[in-house]
Amino acid sequence: MTDDARADRARDGPGDAERLVGQGVDRREDAALLTGDATYTDDIARPDLASLTFVRSEVAHADIESIDTTAAESMAGVLAVYTWDDVADSEVPGVLPISTHGLDCDPPGHPVLARDRVRYQGQPVAAVVAEDRYRASDAADAVDVTADSCPAVVDQREAQRPDAPTLYEDAPDNVAATSELGDRETTDDAIADADHVVELDLTNNRLIPTALEPRAAVARWDAGDERLTVDLTSQSPHGHRGKLSTTLDLPESDIRVVAPSVGGGFGHKGHHHPGEAAAAFAAMDLGVPVKWTATRSGNYLAGAHGRDHRTAAELGVDDDGTLRALRVETDANVGAYGLGSSLGMPGWYGSLLSGQYDIPAIHCETRAVFTNTAPIHSYRGAGRPEANYVAERLVGAAARELDLDPAELRRGNQITEFPTETAVGATYDSGDYELGLDEALDAAGWDDLRSRPDRDDEGRYLGVGLACYVESTGGGMESGVVRAHSDGTVTVSAGTHSHGQGHATTYAQIVADELGVDADAIGVREGDSDAIPQGTGTFGSRSTITGGNAVAESARAVREKARALAANLLDAPVDDLAYRDGVFSAPAHTDETRTFADVAEAAYGWGVPDGMDPGLEATTFFEQDETAYTFGTHVVAVAVDPETGAVDIERYVALDDCGERINPTIVEGQVRGGVAQGIGQARYEQAVYADDGTLETDSMLDYAVPRSFHVPDIETEATVTPSPTNDLGVKGIGEAGTIAAPPAVVNAVCDALAPLGIDHVDMPLTGDSVRSAVRDAGE
Known part of the structure; x- marks a missing residue:
């Protein structure tokens, strides 16, 4: 917090x-969500609402020879059947935009409907619009697609072989982008000089976002105003407005995007997909509102997946445990098409490879590779879980090779001075990593866990693991508007979007403190591109940093104008005013006082002095210049049954430091949710493709999302190290659990299986995979 901000807080507002x-204020959002009163996109009904359903490719790679829509078009209730030819004839671009910065090729964007070729199973080939979803589904079954199958490739390493099928002529080796971080020569020399080199070949398993609510959109075209409105499951309404503008060749001013309640985002709802674009195209063409709601299987087939890295990594370490160098080579599967900036995302994942450690030399080479699989994009954590998994598995393996306590090896290499720049260019703002480690170990009873016997009375192998992490949070610009109404109530508007993060509660807490008014008098609005000047959205653990600081700055500006108005009303100099508990006073000049509501009423009427504009509101565009780095340590104790491969997580302790905590209860909820997803990756979830590109995990019967009984009680602890990058001193927390949990769980299981000589088991640690590892070890 700046000195000016501290001075303002000391002079004004509550103590x-x-x-x-x-304070852990109860979330105000929950009543509507828990009672069914919240409105989701699929709940929206409009007069004459039509329904859109896709005809999806049944194969992963094929040239389209013909699409016969005759039978479907003749069915009762069918309004239209669209193919790419219809999109092309309309002169609408019809292609989802991608960022080509830093690519080795110039691939096309994802077409709303397949053009001449399909490149992954589930890709939309045609769209049927009918009076209801049942007629649309029946008509979709009647569309006859003739296609000539092509060879497919699903593995990113196989895709780079000379004889592999090529997805794009412009990328004959299927490599979309190659990038490097760090210094190769320095790293090679340091690896060569190290006493030990620990090597691991790691798979970061492909995940499928499984939000409660699939993607959905309702589009309507106002022919009179020539304006498009799209209600949409979106984490970034303004971002979606811009992408729809490009896809449909409409000015952004002619598009309104509204995001109602959203049942889970996880990155999946932060980028553009064919569904919302096709619904908008059909609404404009037919002149009726059009709804598209993805089926669960459609979401699994063609929603953006996450992760899917294959990494060869080496860690140089000396006999005394000093980390010397880290060398990493990663092949990242990006699927069949780019979505937004997805092709470039793997290029910066290595910026977090240093973790909490002072590693002098790091080199990371990454290749983003096309395959005949669903496109990959950001999934909760977006590169940070992948990087931390590499670092923490290697450090865990190094401790085992050197026969050192894993906690002490970490402690001996932790960064202790801040700010500091790592060997891969990340500048950490603040931290106390050793304190966080100590607090986590104490809370978990580390020494007692380490002293347990190898096996319990049931014959299960016992293990304990930990993972330290650093998470880059925030970024970009965000808008925040604070408007006081004439009755003293306040409306806060922000360009972020809350889909579980509790912004309506936290933003009200921030503004209530800055204005000195009751939080119940403060309403929070998000999710409407017309009502909010601009917005970047909610992803990347950025909302409290960018959105919170934006509304805080606006609230301070409103408070200062209110002071000037109050001075006029009290006929006293501004500098002599005091403001406490929502009341302005000037005791040196008068016994009279004015409440914030009095001042707000005056701002819209007779109380505005000459030279001051009426009204009481402020708009701030907050831009984060420096990254804030959250950190923590998670400790896991497990028991592993060698007969069944079952893994029982007996303890899970999460110590996290996200700087100042606006609402500790919400922070703890975010941590628990992230850990649940991290355990899902570590133990259960994996998208599996057959060699021909068929997705074998295309439903919840085959894709194992953890149930409530799979997730242990998660004990949350915290330290508080404020960030110097922003006045609130906050850092992000929404993705920390997905970053720390996978390596912590895997480290614990590997520790349990160490007596069998097992060094590593790839995620997910299913009963089959663990049992196979035990069997291969000769147990």
């Missing part, structure tokens, strides 16, 4: 003991 920021 520290009365502040809402830092």
Whole structure:
């Protein structure tokens, strides 16, 4: 917090003991969500609402020879059947935009409907619009697609072989982008000089986002105003507006995007997909509202997947445990098409490879590779879980090779001075990594866990693991508007979007403290591109940093104008005013006082002095210049049954430091949710493709999302190290659990299986995979 901000807080508003920021205020959003009163996209009904259903490719790679829509078009209730030819004839671009910065090729964007070729199973080939979803589904079954199958490739390493099928002529080796971080020569020399070199070949398993709510959109075209409105499951309404503008060749001013309640995002709802674009195209063409709601299987087939890295990594370490160098080579599967910036994302994942450690030399080479699989994009954590998994598995393996306590090896290499720049260019703002490690170990009873016997009375192998992590959070610009109404109530508008993060609660806490008014008098609005000047959205653990600071700055500006108005009303100099508990006073000049509501009423009427504009509101565009780095340590104790491969997580302790905590209860909820997803990756979830590109895990019968009984009680602990990058001193927390949990769980299981000589088991640690490892070890 700046000195000016501290001075303002000391002079105005509630005292520290009365502040809402830092208190576990109950979430105000939950009543509607829990009682069914919240409105989701699929709940929206409009007069004459039509339904859109896709005809999806049944094969992963094929040239389209013909699409016969005659039978479907003749069916009762069918309004239209679209193919790429219809999109092309309309002169609408019809292609989802991608970022080509830093690519080795110039691939086309994802077409709304397949052009001449399909490149993954489930790719939309045609779209049927009918009076209801049942007629649309029946008509979709009647569309006859003739295609000539081509060889497919699904593995990113196999895709680079000279004889592999080529997805794009412009990328004959299927490599979309190659990138490097760090210094190769320095790293090679340091690896060569190290006493030991620990090597691992790691798979970061492909995941499928499984939000409660699949993607959905309702589009309507106002022919009179020539304006498109799209209600959409979106994490970034303004971002979707821009992408729809490009896909449909419409000015952004002619598009309104509204995101109602959203049942889970996880990155999956932060980027553009064919569904919303096709619904908008059909609504404009037919002049009726059009709804598209993905089926669960459609979402699995053609929604963006996450992760899918194959990494060869080496860690140089000396006899005394000093980490010398880290060398990493990663092949990242990006699927069949780019979505947004997805092709470039693997290029920066290595910026977090240093973790909490002072590693002098790091080199990371990454290849983003096309395959005949669903496109890959950001999934909760977006590169940070992949990087931390590499670092923490190697450090865990090094401790085992050197026969050192894994905690002490980590402690001896932790960064202790801040700010600091790592060997891969990340500048950490603040931290106390050793304190976080100590607090986590104490809470878990590390020494007792380490002293347990190898096996328990049931014959299960016992293990304990930990993972330290650093998470880059925030980024970009965000808008925040604070408007006081004439009755003293306040509306806060932000360009972020809450889909579980609790913004309506946390933003109200921030503004209540800055204005000195009751939080119940503050409403929070998000998710409407017309009502909010601009917005970047909610992803990358950025909302509290960017959106929170934006509304805080706007609230301070409103408070200062309110002071000037109050000075006029009290006929006293501004500098002599005091403001406490929502009341302005000038005791040196008058016994009269004015409440914030009095001042707000005056701002819209007779109380505005000459030279001051009426109204009481402010708009701020907050831009984060420096990254804030959250950190923590998670500790896991497990028991592994060698007969069945079953893994029982007996303890899970999560210590996280996200700087100042606006609402500790919400922070803890975010941590628990992230850990649940991280355990899902470590233990259960994996998208599996057959060699011909058929997705074998295309439903919840085959794709194992963890149930409530699979997730242990998660014990949350915290340290608080404020960030110097912003006045609120906050860092992001929404993705921490997905970063720390996978390596912590895998480290624990590998520790349990160490007596069998097992060094590593790839995620997910299913009963079959663990049992196979035990069997191969000769147990």
